[in-house]
Amino acid sequence: MAMEESESPQLFLCPISMELMEDPVTVSTGVTYDRRSIERWFFKYGKTTCPATMQRVASLDLTPNHTLKRVIASWQDRASTSSSGPSSPADALRPMARERLPSVLAGIEGTPFKVTALKGLRLCMAGDQAARDDFVACDGIQVLGRVMAQALAESGAGGDFSAFRTCEEAAAVLATLPLSDEESVDLVLRPECMRPMVALVQRGSAEARLHAMSILAKVSEASGARNWTEDVDVDDMVKSLLDLLSDGASSKLSSRALDVLIDVTARSRSRGARRGKGVVEVGAVRVLVELLPEADRHVTERALLLLKRLCKCPEGRLAFAEHGLAVAAVVRTVLRVSGLATRLAVNVLWLVSCAARPTERVLDDMVASGGVAKLLALLQADSSPSTKEKVARMLRVHGAFWRQYPCIPADLKDYLKFLK
Numbered sequence: 001m002a003m004e005e006s007e008s009p010q011l012f013l014c015p016i017s018m019e020l021m022e023d024p025v026t027v028s029t030g031v032t033y034d035r036r037s038i039e040r041w042f043f044k045y046g047k048t049t050c051p052a053t054m055q056r057v058a059s060l061d062l063t064p065n066h067t068l069k070r071v072i073a074s075w076q077d078r079a080s081t082s083s084s085g086p087s088s089p090a091d092a093l094r095p096m097a098r099e100r101l102p103s104v105l106a107g108i109e110g111t112p113f114k115v116t117a118l119k120g121l122r123l124c125m126a127g128d129q130a131a132r133d134d135f136v137a138c139d140g141i142q143v144l145g146r147v148m149a150q151a152l153a154e155s156g157a158g159g160d161f162s163a164f165r166t167c168e169e170a171a172a173v174l175a176t177l178p179l180s181d182e183e184s185v186d187l188v189l190r191p192e193c194m195r196p197m198v199a200l201v202q203r204g205s206a207e208a209r210l211h212a213m214s215i216l217a218k219v220s221e222a223s224g225a226r227n228w229t230e231d232v233d234v235d236d237m238v239k240s241l242l243d244l245l246s247d248g249a250s251s252k253l254s255s256r257a258l259d260v261l262i263d264v265t266a267r268s269r270s271r272g273a274r275r276g277k278g279v280v281e282v283g284a285v286r287v288l289v290e291l292l293p294e295a296d297r298h299v300t301e302r303a304l305l306l307l308k309r310l311c312k313c314p315e316g317r318l319a320f321a322e323h324g325l326a327v328a329a330v331v332r333t334v335l336r337v338s339g340l341a342t343r344l345a346v347n348v349l350w351l352v353s354c355a356a357r358p359t360e361r362v363l364d365d366m367v368a369s370g371g372v373a374k375l376l377a378l379l380q381a382d383s384s385p386s387t388k389e390k391v392a393r394m395l396r397v398h399g400a401f402w403r404q405y406p407c408i409p410a411d412l413k414d415y416l417k418f419l420k
Contacts, residue, residue, distance in 0.1 A: 011068075012071075014034035014206075015031065015033060015052045015206055016033055016040075016041060016250065017037045017206065017250050019034070021033070021034040021068070022035075022036070023069070024064070024069050025038060025064055025065060026062070026063045027057055027063075028057045028058040028061065029050040029057060031051075031052045035062060038062065041248065042060050043060075045248040048060075051206065101131070101135060101138055101140075104117070104121065105135075105143050108147065109147060114151070115165050115166050118166070118173055122172050122176060126176060135177070140173075141177070141184060141188065141193075144170045144171075144173060145187065145190060145193045146192060147170045148166075148167045148170045148171065149191075149192035149193075151167040151196070152164070152196045152199055155167065164203075168200065168204055168205060168207075171211045172211050175211040179218040179219060179222055180221075184222070185223060189232065197212045197215060197216065198236055198237055198240050201240040201243075202240045202243060206253060209244060210256065213259075216260045217256065217259060217263075220260070227267045234264060237264060238264060238282060239282045241257045241261050241264075242261075242282060242283060242284055242287045245258070245288075245291055251296050254291065254299050255302065258306065261302075262305060265279060265306065266309075277315045279310060280313065280316045281315070284306070284310055285307065285319035285326070286319070286323060288303045288306055288307050289307070289320070289323050289325060289329050291303050292304075292329040292332070293329060297341070300338075301337070301341050301344065304333065307320070307330070308344055308348050308351065311348055311351040311352055312351060312355075317355070320348075320352050321352060321358070321362050327349070327365035327366055327369055328365060328368070328369035330345045330349060331366065331370060331371035332369070334346065335378070335381065343383070343386075343387050346375075346378070346387050346390050349366070349375075349394065350390040350393070353397075354390075354393055363398055363401055363402070366402075367407065367408065372395075375391045379392065379395075
């Protein structure tokens, strides 16, 4: 098969980016990462822990893993020259595994080699819908819930990392399931499953965090109009997701975390205005603002949507106004990222400048960041009527204030005067 169509062996993927390693290096804990990803973790974000184990590293020295690099290169050569290739080991194992599934599930809770057993289970169910259906029918979700709950308790009691690996691997098996029916969703929403999900978001590996996001996304989709957050500790989950975003997660992981945040905040708004205030109090505005400068289009649009929601409450607007880079970060996305990002950014700026009495700092920052010039440009651009209406209102309301600035060109001052 062609290399692009083949699945990279797990050993070859960087635990941070989950992408094929180009320059594998090993840290003091013995874990190997792609150099670019681990250098970003250490030197850009100032972390002193191993991302996979969360253990403090003895030093920031990176040792090139020449052996693994040669193995990866050899695998790439074979994959690129093979036209058909042999079937995967999983293909041969699946029929046998399906027959043994009841006995495997019966013994998995008692075996001391849970990680190995769970890895084998995941391998055998990958791509085999019949095996997944059998797994659910044999109470597999309940078994995984108990395994995760026990592993989480053991890892918390003695700091046993191997127990937490069991929790991660059980979640990986759970992530292979469709979780599209109400009964499966109800099982996942039980505390023995949801508490480990939050723990995985907080301190799991990049792969484990992606699995947790996948599970939560499936639960959300299958829930429809039902509020699946009713029996979930939303505050704990939101804080965990924000911590993940603060950790400099990959674009893929950040995007999924924002999707879950969007869904959680939307579904929990029925609990009243306190929800928006609570999300702001755990630092959501700061995290979202600081995410914008290096975000791609998908992350930018999701972050702006959340900022728009949070700025509808007084606490959100205050947190935005008090952040020194908030206005500049949002203005930068206008007419730069996408049409949707521009509309959302204008909504955010309108909320902090017109929905309530703005601080002078916000108005000052809109001039200094080029926001006023962009608002004027939007009046001439092909933008939606609602966007133009908000832009025109901001310019009419604050035009007199902005005309005082000597940095505003004379033609813009005349235009602002004309608008008034």
